Amino acid sequence: MSKFKKNKGKELPAINTSALPDIVFMLLFFFMVATKMRDPTVLVKTALPIVSEVEKIEKKSWVNHILVGPPINTSKSGTAPRIQFDDKFGMVEGANGVQAYITLKKNEHPEGVRDYLTTAIKADRSVKMGLIQDIKQELRKINSLKLLYSASEGEVIE
Amino acid sequence: MARKSRKIPEINAGSMADIAFLLLVFFLVTTTMDQQKGLRVQLPPYPDPNVPPPVVEQNDRNVLEVLVNSGDQLLVERKPLRINQLTELTKRHIQNEGRLPNFADSSQAAIVSLKNDRGTSVQRYVEVYNELIRAYVEARDEYALNKFGRSFKDLPKKSEQALEVQKKYPMKISEAEPVEYSSSN
Numbered sequence: 001m002s003k004f005k006k007n008k009g010k011e012l013p014a015i016n017t018s019a020l021p022d023i024v025f026m027l028l029f030f031f032m033v034a035t036k037m038r039d040p041t042v043l044v045k046t047a048l049p050i051v052s053e054v055e056k057i058e059k060k061s062w063v064n065h066i067l068v069g070p071p072i073n074t075s076k077s078g079t080a081p082r083i084q085f086d087d088k089f090g091m092v093e094g095a096n097g098v099q100a101y102i103t104l105k106k107n108e109h110p111e112g113v114r115d116y117l118t119t120a121i122k123a124d125r126s127v128k129m130g131l132i133q134d135i136k137q138e139l140r141k142i143n144s145l146k147l148l149y150s151a152s153e154g155e156v157i158e
Numbered sequence: 159m160a161r162k163s164r165k166i167p168e169i170n171a172g173s174m175a176d177i178a179f180l181l182l183v184f185f186l187v188t189t190t191m192d193q194q195k196g197l198r199v200q201l202p203p204y205p206d207p208n209v210p211p212p213v214v215e216q217n218d219r220n221v222l223e224v225l226v227n228s229g230d231q232l233l234v235e236r237k238p239l240r241i242n243q244l245t246e247l248t249k250r251h252i253q254n255e256g257r258l259p260n261f262a263d264s265s266q267a268a269i270v271s272l273k274n275d276r277g278t279s280v281q282r283y284v285e286v287y288n289e290l291i292r293a294y295v296e297a298r299d300e301y302a303l304n305k306f307g308r309s310f311k312d313l314p315k316k317s318e319q320a321l322e323v324q325k326k327y328p329m330k331i332s333e334a335e336p337v338e339y340s341s342s343n
Contacts (some may be wrong), residue, residue, distance in 0.1 A: 014170070017175070020175045021174045023172065031182065035188055049280060051197065119238045125280055128277050147201055149196050151195060151284055
């Protein structure tokens with residue numbers, strides 16, 4: 001009699017969510033791999049200069065960072081620009097200096113790749129070049145000549 | 159008395175997604191995707207104090223002298239210049255090929271010498287450096303487009319064509335030995 005009977009009472013079939021954990025796990029693994037767990041505590045302000053012709057560094061593990069900028073905690077450390085290695089303040093010269101730090105970092109890598117290590121100077125815009133120049137001289141003295149002036153990509157506004 | 163063979167009860171995996179989500183959110187929040195970007199520079203080796211620096215006969219026309227003072231002002235070839243004109247001028251210098259008397263003989267011989275004061279800000283120094291690099295990038299692009307119909311960055315890396323462009327326009331930007339120009343720091 002009724003060929004076209006309304007299936008009124010029928011409920012919508014439940015959506016199969018059994019693949020959901022797989023998708024979530026996939027995302028999870030991605031973020032687990034992409035996450036760098038231990039970010040050093042930043043002690044200095046580094047608002048990077050903005051320029052247009054930036055290059056990307058492919059091998060992140062071959063980059064050593066030197067942060068230069070005015071301290072964040074001004075009441076404790078003053079306002080003059082300071083140098084930061086890993087998570088502590090450093091100096092240009094001496095036992096706590098650039099040479100010591102870069103040499104230490106170099107020794108963490110096998111002999112063959114030491115020449116490829118790049119030093120990235122993350123300097124605040126307001127820092128004067130005098131300090132950067134001193135760091136550069138120190139780097140030249142220990143023959144680590146690959147340098148990167150860290151900068152953000154963007155259009156230069158005059 | 160035979161024991162009834164019991165089925166192993168199925169493990170309820172319904173909450174697995176919840177756990178995974180929880181972890182996912184944690185890693186999402188903690189992830190910092192900072193990229194290593196910047197201007198790549200090769201420093202000159204440190205001069206040996208026992209060996210006097212070699213005297214290089216450098217034709218003055220081949221060297222474009224760029225000076226940034228402590229007030230972040232620009233002096234190119236002893237004339238003040240605005241920074242937005244620097245790319246243009248640098249390009250004219252390296253693409254001159256001996257036409258104008260005060261610019262470079264050839265693109266291979268062209269050198270840009272960048273000097274700065276101790277009081278120059280990092281922002282301005284990096285900006286100036288950027289303009290110089292841009293001049294080279296544009297010159298290389300134009301050459302590659304003319305010769306191979308493709309811009310330099312579209313040429314495969316280390317290919318013969320790319321190397322030829324690099325050889326034609328070697329990026330010779332020299333960061334001069336630090337000199338004290340003024341007492342301001």
